[in-house]
Amino acid sequence: MSPTSTLRRGWHDEAIWLLYLAGLLPAAWQFYLGATGNLGADPVKTFELFLGFWAVRFLVLTLAISPLREIFGLNLIRYRRALGLLCFYYVLFHFTVYLVLDQEMALHAVIADVMKRPFIMLGMAGFALLVPLAVTSNSLSIRRLGKNWLRLHRLIYLVALCGGLHFYLATKVLSPQQYIYLTLLSLLLVYRIARPTLKRRKKSGIRKQRQHVPSAAVN
Amino acid sequence: SAPISAAKTDYTVAEKLTPRNDVTTYNNFYEFGLDKSDPSRNSASFKPLPWTIKVDGMVARPTTFGFDDIMKMFPPQERVYRMRCVEAWSMVIPWDGFPLAALLDKVEPLGSAKYVAFETVVRPDEMPGQKGLFQSLAWPYIEGLRLDEARHLLTILAVGIYGETLPNQNGAPIRLVVPWKYGFKGIKSIVRISLTEKQPSNTWNTTAPNEYGFYANVNPNVPHPRWSQATERRIGSSGFFSSNRIPTEIFNGYGDEVASLYNGMDLKANF
Numbered sequence: 126m127s128p129t130s131t132l133r134r135g136w137h138d139e140a141i142w143l144l145y146l147a148g149l150l151p152a153a154w155q156f157y158l159g160a161t162g163n164l165g166a167d168p169v170k171t172f173e174l175f176l177g178f179w180a181v182r183f184l185v186l187t188l189a190i191s192p193l194r195e196i197f198g199l200n201l202i203r204y205r206r207a208l209g210l211l212c213f214y215y216v217l218f219h220f221t222v223y224l225v226l227d228q229e230m231a232l233h234a235v236i237a238d239v240m241k242r243p244f245i246m247l248g249m250a251g252f253a254l255l256v257p258l259a260v261t262s263n264s265l266s267i268r269r270l271g272k273n274w275l276r277l278h279r280l281i282y283l284v285a286l287c288g289g290l291h292f293y294l295a296t297k298v299l300s301p302q303q304y305i306y307l308t309l310l311s312l313l314l315v316y317r318i319a320r321p322t323l324k325r326r327k328k329s330g331i332r333k334q335r336q337h338v339p340s341a342a343v344n
Numbered sequence: 345s346a347p348i349s350a351a352k353t354d355y356t357v358a359e360k361l362t363p364r365n366d367v368t369t370y371n372n373f374y375e376f377g378l379d380k381s382d383p384s385r386n387s388a389s390f391k392p393l394p395w396t397i398k399v400d401g402m403v404a405r406p407t408t409f410g411f412d413d414i415m416k417m418f419p420p421q422e423r424v425y426r427m428r429c430v431e432a433w434s435m436v437i438p439w440d441g442f443p444l445a446a447l448l449d450k451v452e453p454l455g456s457a458k459y460v461a462f463e464t465v466v467r468p469d470e471m472p473g474q475k476g477l478f479q480s481l482a483w484p485y486i487e488g489l490r491l492d493e494a495r496h497l498l499t500i501l502a503v504g505i506y507g508e509t510l511p512n513q514n515g516a517p518i519r520l521v522v523p524w525k526y527g528f529k530g531i532k533s534i535v536r537i538s539l540t541e542k543q544p545s546n547t548w549n550t551t552a553p554n555e556y557g558f559y560a561n562v563n564p565n566v567p568h569p570r571w572s573q574a575t576e577r578r579i580g581s582s583g584f585f586s587s588n589r590i591p592t593e594i595f596n597g598y599g600d601e602v603a604s605l606y607n608g609m610d611l612k613a614n615f
Contacts, residue, residue, distance in 0.1 A: 159584040165381065166362075166370035167433060167577065168584045227577075229589050234572060244570040294570060297552050298480040300378045 141207050148211040151179055152218055169226045174295075176219035181292055181306050183212035184285060188313040195320075206262050209281070213259040216252050216288075244294040251287035254280050282317060285310055345508040348420050350440040355498070356424040357597070362435035362580035364506045370579060371513045372429065373532055374480045375464065375471040382473070383513035390470045392516035392533070401461070401538035404452035411517050415503065417450070418442035422507075423500055425523035427530075428562045428596045434576045439521055440504030445495040453491065453539050460494040461544035462487045462520060463536040481547055487531035488544035488558065489522065490605075498523055498601055501534070524598040526560040557615040561606070562596035566615045 155175050159168045187208040193199045228235050238245040258278055260266075267274050289310045292303065299307070373383035376390075395411040409417075420440040428434045448460070464485040468475040474483050493499060502521045503510060510516040515532025522529050528548050538544075548556035555569050564574045578588045595602050606614075 162583060164584065166366035166579045167380070169577070170433070172584070226585065227589075231575075231589075234574070238572060241567070242570055296378075297555065298374065298378060299478075301478045304478065 137203060141204060144204055144207045145211070148183065148207070149214065152176060152215065169222065173219060173222045173227055176215050176222060177292070177295070178302075180212055180215035180219055181288065181310070183208055183215060184288055185306060185309045185313065187212055187281065188285060188310070192313065192316050210259060210262055213255045216255055220249075220252050244291060247287045247294070248291035251284050251291060254284045254287065258284070282314060285314055289314075345504075345511060347508055348440045348504040350420040350422040350504065350507060353421045353423060355421070357426055357436060359426070359436045360580075361424070361438060362578075366580040367435060367437055367505060368511050368513060370435075372431075372527065373473075373513055373515065375473045375483070375485065375533075376513065377473050378480055384511075386472050387512035390467070390512040390516070392510075392512060395517050395535075397518065397534055397537060399447065399451045399537045399539075401540055402454040402457035403539050404454060405450070407451050409447075414447075414501075414518070418446050418501075420503055421500075423502075423521070423523075425498075425521060426596050427521075427523065427527055428576060428592065430526035430528055430556065430560065430568065430573075432568075432571055432573060432576050432592075433579050434590075434592075435579050438506055439500065439502040440507060441500035441502035441521060443497055444499045444501050444520070445497065447501065447537075448495060448539075451539075456541050457539035458491055459540045459543050460489050460491060461536075461538045461540050462489075462531045462534055463538075464531055465533045465535045481551060484535075485531060485547045486544065487520065487529055487546045488540075489529070490543075491539070492605055493522065493602075496602060496605065498598060524562060524595040524602045526556075526562060528556065529560050559606075559611075559614050561611065561615075562592060563594055563611055563615070564592040565594070566612055 152175075155164070155172055158164045159172045162168070164171050187205060190201055190205040190208070193201060224230065224235060228238075239249050240246075258280055261270065261274065261277060270277065289307060293299070293307055296303065369384045370380045371383040372380065373387075376383040376386040393411060396408050397411075397414070398406075398408045400406040420442055423439045423441060425437060425439060426434060427437050444460075464483075465471075466474060466484045473480060489499070500521050501518055502515075503518050505511070505514060510519065515530075515534075518534055519532040520530050520534065529546075543558060546556075546558060548560075549558055562573075567573050573592055575589045576592045578590055593599070
C-alpha cells in the first residue's frame, strides 16, 4: 500500500498542484534575487547554472518513480507527470536564460555554439527531445497515442543521457554535488538496462517456489 | 587588510573599475573551494603573514625573501589592468604591485635560464579545498612563464588591490598578474619561484591538455573546446537584464605591448 493511497481521492489534485508550486518556487525566488541585484557578481551565470541544476534534480526524481515502485513498493506514479514537466520547465528556463540574458539573443553565436561544441550540442539535444514528451504529457495524448505513448516516452532515457553528459561536461573539475547527481542518474539508467533480467529472475524464482510448495499454486 | 601607498603609473585603462565587492567575492581559487563565492567564505582562517618566497633554480643568487623585505625593496605601483578569465568573464582591477623583472634582477638569472616556474602554498589546515575526499586538483598549484614574458614590464607581482593589501581570496599575500593571459596564469599565494631551462608544467595544462595550454594568451580566435572566446561578460558593470557582453580583444587589448613576444609563432597551436 502506498502512503498516498490513504489520501482521499479529492486531495490528489491538490497535492499535485502543491508539487508544481513548490517545484517552481526555487526558480521564482532566484529570479527575484537576480532582478533585485542580490545574486552576486555574475547574476546571469549564477541563475543559468541554478536552473540547470534544478532540471537535473527533477530529471532524477522523474526517473526514480518506477524503481521506487518496483523495488520498494512505493507508488508515487501520479506525481511523475508533474516531476517530468518541472524538469522540462527548468530546462526551458535554463535555455531561455542562456539565449536571452547570457548570449543576448546573438543567434549566430548560439548556432555556432550548437554546431561546434559537443557540450552545447548535447544540452540542446536533451532539450529538443524533451519537447515532444512535454507536449504529449496530457491525458488526451495518452488515450490517442495508446501503446505509442509509452514508446515515445522512452525518449526520457536519451534525454537523461544527453542531459547527464551535458552536466558532466559543464565543468572540468566535478563538485561533490555533481558526483552525487551523476551517480544517481547512472544508477537509474543502469536499472533500466538490468530490469528485464531482474524481472525474469523474479518470475523464475516464483516458479521454483511454486514447484517446491505445490499447494501454494492452488488459488 | 592594511593600506598600501602605491605610486600612480601610466599603466592604466580608461574603463570602469569592477566594484571592489565583486573583485573580492567572485574568485577562482580552488584551494578554498570550487564555487566562485567559496574563496571569500572559506579563507578567513588563512594566515598570509609571516610569508617567505624562495627564489631558486638557474640563478646566480638563490634567495629567500621575507614579505616585509619585498615590500621595502620593491615599492608598489598602481596598475589598472583588464583581467580576462578563460571562462569568458572579465573585470577591470586596480592592482598594487611591482614588476616581476625587478625581483628577477636581484637573483641574477643565468644565461641558460629560459623559463620561470611558480608554486602556490600547500596548507590543508587553512585551505579546505586541499583536504577531504573530493580534491579538485593536484597540489601545489603550479604555473610557468617564458623568461621574456616574465621580464615584460606588464608582468607584475601584486601585493594589493584597491590600495589595500590583498584579501586572502585574491591570493594573499603575493600573486602573479599577467594581463594579456587568461586569469588562471595569475598564480596566487606564491611560495616559490624557480628559473628553469625546460618549459615548466602548469596545473590546468596537465589537468586538461586539450583545453588549457601553456601560453594561455587571450585570443578571441581560438575557442575553448566547450565555449567560444569571441566575447566576454564584463563583471560588475552588468545587471541581471544587461549582462554587458563585449568583444574579446587579442592579447586582452595589450597587443601593442606584447604581440612581438610571439612573432612567427602559431598562436592556434600554442594556445
